[in-house]
Amino acid sequence: MDILIQLIANGVLLGGVFALISIGLTLIFGIVRVVNFAHGELLMVGLYATWLLSAKLGIHPYLAAVPLAIAFFFLGALMQRAIIQPLMNADPHIQIFATVGIGTALANGALMIFSADLRSVDVPWARQATDLFGLASVSRGNLVAFAVSGIATTGLILFLRRTHLGRAIRAVAQNRYAAPLMGIDVNRIYAITFGIGAGCVGLAAAVLAPLYPAFPTVGSFFVLTAFVVVVLGGMGSLEGAVIGALIIGLVESLAGYYVAPDLKEVVYFLIFLGILIVRPAGLFGVRGAE
Amino acid sequence: MLRLEGLRAGYGPVTVLQDVSLEVNAGEVVTIVGGNGAGKTTTLRAICGLIKPQGGRITVDGRDTSRLAPPEIVDLGITMIPEGRQLFPFMTVRENLMLGGFKPAARARIPERLEEVLTLFPRVRERMTQLAGSLSGGEQQMVAIARGMMANPRLLMFDEPSLGLAPLIVKQVFQIIDTVVASGTTVLIVEQNIVHTLQIATRGYVLENGRVAMSGPGPELLRDPHVKRAYLGV
Numbered sequence: 001m002d003i004l005i006q007l008i009a010n011g012v013l014l015g016g017v018f019a020l021i022s023i024g025l026t027l028i029f030g031i032v033r034v035v036n037f038a039h040g041e042l043l044m045v046g047l048y049a050t051w052l053l054s055a056k057l058g059i060h061p062y063l064a065a066v067p068l069a070i071a072f073f074f075l076g077a078l079m080q081r082a083i084i085q086p087l088m089n090a091d092p093h094i095q096i097f098a099t100v101g102i103g104t105a106l107a108n109g110a111l112m113i114f115s116a117d118l119r120s121v122d123v124p125w126a127r128q129a130t131d132l133f134g135l136a137s138v139s140r141g142n143l144v145a146f147a148v149s150g151i152a153t154t155g156l157i158l159f160l161r162r163t164h165l166g167r168a169i170r171a172v173a174q175n176r177y178a179a180p181l182m183g184i185d186v187n188r189i190y191a192i193t194f195g196i197g198a199g200c201v202g203l204a205a206a207v208l209a210p211l212y213p214a215f216p217t218v219g220s221f222f223v224l225t226a227f228v229v230v231v232l233g234g235m236g237s238l239e240g241a242v243i244g245a246l247i248i249g250l251v252e253s254l255a256g257y258y259v260a261p262d263l264k265e266v267v268y269f270l271i272f273l274g275i276l277i278v279r280p281a282g283l284f285g286v287r288g289a290e
Numbered sequence: 291m292l293r294l295e296g297l298r299a300g301y302g303p304v305t306v307l308q309d310v311s312l313e314v315n316a317g318e319v320v321t322i323v324g325g326n327g328a329g330k331t332t333t334l335r336a337i338c339g340l341i342k343p344q345g346g347r348i349t350v351d352g353r354d355t356s357r358l359a360p361p362e363i364v365d366l367g368i369t370m371i372p373e374g375r376q377l378f379p380f381m382t383v384r385e386n387l388m389l390g391g392f393k394p395a396a397r398a399r400i401p402e403r404l405e406e407v408l409t410l411f412p413r414v415r416e417r418m419t420q421l422a423g424s425l426s427g428g429e430q431q432m433v434a435i436a437r438g439m440m441a442n443p444r445l446l447m448f449d450e451p452s453l454g455l456a457p458l459i460v461k462q463v464f465q466i467i468d469t470v471v472a473s474g475t476t477v478l479i480v481e482q483n484i485v486h487t488l489q490i491a492t493r494g495y496v497l498e499n500g501r502v503a504m505s506g507p508g509p510e511l512l513r514d515p516h517v518k519r520a521y522l523g524v
Contacts, residue, residue, distance in 0.1 A: 164388075164397060171378050171389050178376035181338065183364035183393035183441065 002135075007253045009136035015249025016146035017208060021222050022229040022241040023153055024200035030236025031173045031193040034084055034095050038103035039226065040219025042198055045106055046072060046205020047214035051119045054209070061121055062144065065206035069199045076198025077191040084194065085187060103219065110216040118213035126210035145207045152203055156196070157238055169193055173236065228272055234285025243283060247271070291316050291351060291476060292337065292368070292445060298345035299336040305344060306332040308500035314445065319477045321508060323484040323521065324497035330480040331373060333497070334449050338370050339363045364393050367444035373453055375434040379423030383414060383433050386422045390440030403440055410469050411436045428459035435466055439475075446470060448479045452486070464490065484521050488512040 025039045049068060053059040083102065087095050126141030160166035172179045172189045180186055212218065229248055233240025248268050255267035275283065292314040300306040307329045314320045322330050335341045337348060339360040348356045350366050358366075378386050387407065391400045408415045414436050417425060422433060431451060438446055451467065452460040464486050471477055471490070481487040488494050491508030496517060504511065511517050 164392060167381070167385055167389055168392060170381065174378040174380055175376055178372060178378065180340065180360035181364070181370050181372060181376075182389045182437075183361045184389075185359070185361045 003257070006136040007257055008250065009132055009138055011250035011253030012246060013138055013142040013146045013249070014253060015246035016149040017142075017204070017211075017245075018222075018225055018229050018249055019153060019242045019245035020145070020149035020200060020204040020207075022226045022233075022245050023156060023238050024197035024204075025223075025226050026230045026233065026236055026238060026241040027156070027200075028194055028197040029230065030238075031169055032080070032084070032190045034088075035092075035099065036194075036197065037096060037099040037223075038079075038106060039197075039201065040221075040223025041103040041106035042072065042076070042201045042219070043205055043208075043222055044110060044214065044216065044219040046202050047209055047212065047218060048110060048114060048119065049202075050206050050209035051121050051214050054121045054123075055119070061123060061206050061209045065148070065203055068206045069203040072202025072205075073195040073199035075195075075202075077195035079198070080191045080194035085190065088187075088190070107216050107219065114214075114216065116216060118215050120213040121209040123210035139211070141207075141210045145204075145211065148203065148207045152200060153238065153242055156200070160238070165192070228268070232272055232275060232282055234282030237282070237284040240282055240284030292478070293349045294333070294337070294346065295349070296346035297333070297336060297343055297348060299332055299341055299343045301332075301341065306500055307336070309346070310497070310500065310502055311346075312495050312502060312505070314476060314478050316444070316476055317474070318492045319471050319479070319490055319508075321479045321481060321484075321487040321491040321494045322497055323481055323487060323494060323511075324503075325521070326482070328497040329500045330497055331449055334370055334447050334478075334480055337363070337368065337447065361393070364441060365395065367442075368447065369438045369441045369443035369445070370447040370449060371434050371438040371451065373449040375427075375430045377422040377430055377433055377437070379421065381422060382419055383422055383425070384418045386433055386437050387414075387440050390437035391442075393441055396441050399442075400440070403442060407436050407439045410439070410473065411466070427455055428462060431455060431459070431463055432466060435463075435470065439470065443475060445476045445478060448477070448481075450480060450482065452481065452483045460486070484517070485512065 021043060025036060028034060028036045046068060050061050050064055053064045054061055083098055087098055123141065126139065126144065128140055129137045130140050130143065131137055160170055168184045169189055171182065171184060172186055176186065225248060229241055229244040232247065233244030251268040251271055252264045255264040259267055294310055294312050297307055297310040298305060310333055322333060324330050336343050339358050339362065343356045347354055350368065355363060355366065378389065387404060388400055391397055391403055396403065411432055414432055417429060422430065425433065448467065451463050455463060460483065467477065468490065479487050488508040488511050494505065494508045494511045495502050496504040496511065504514065
């Protein structure tokens, strides 16, 4: 029984980490209708940036979180304006080449600059375990990542529901033809959405840096899971991404113990396939929603 | 207020409008009628900035607007209610109306404007919390008109407001357009249903093959032998 509670706690916390990475991906897909295959590499860049700030300038990763999120917002918006915008009316496979190309360039750029060595940000406080109501023991860094993920996701959902800009972003997703007739600058919305998606990654990088080392291909380690989460939740649905991330986190944690550590991915892909057979649009997927 | 001079426009290499000149003055109800493919919708799209003219001029209060983007046209006080309603289906009626008031000048007074618009459209008030996509066609058309009114436009353009609606509903839609006109908004209507529109129009233009074939006061056009033969089948 004790071990079960511990596994559930680990799974939920892991799900929180996945959620933070996945909401940016699902937002970009839902609004801009472009699959950002460079999403994982943006996370990699963020992890290196956090490492540089911490190791070279002595800035605590948690202090770097908000500035990094803002910097990544502009990086994402710039990436959309410079590379994606000229391809907005191109075939989807051209857009895929572009984002895969950005990802490949970033990963190999990092390999050139930083070599393949692991770069860890050492934050002893984040590695220490803390007691959860005497039921389970988890690392403080994981708790911080989970809390940040919860705040960011809730904030983003409220932003989309309650603000003029948020409504305009959803309007563009729901009816691209009518949105400009309301006075909405659709291309500006695309850049802002890409910026928000990248900003989530910047935030994620800063809170994940104390837990995961930076290396050139760390992006692919996270992004495959993020894609599963996004499709499972329903592409474009933020709530779906959160639920999907928690499911994948729990399955990974439980299957890693009860089945076999090497088979945990097999188990979640089986569950993933099963859900897609029953609900092809994902758990919360509605065509055109969000 | 609005003037088109020798407007030529189309899509890519295709030219739909060959030579369209017309004007809309403040307080008027102007209609553009004509058959399918005559270029009625293309004219409205060019005015909105959705397509860029290939030639000619579009001016609003004397200012050339041919190169402006749609949001800038909306800022000038020109709003289009598109064909087929084009609501935001997964948002509530309230959210749709709030988006109608998205332009900076309208945003500050959304609550007051919402009250004014809902006074004109009491039926919409009953549907405020429903998803726009769940409404009937007639109700959606009312929401689309109310959404257009939220921008507090000087000129409101209707693209085929009666399309796809039952005859009884069409009658209601024209009553609503009467209400809009009575509220002092200048109106430009594009319609295939020419009897209704020409009856309420101060002036009408008949568009044929991308050119203005005739123009004149609405009821007068309705009595014209050519219009009767070509569009009413009598």
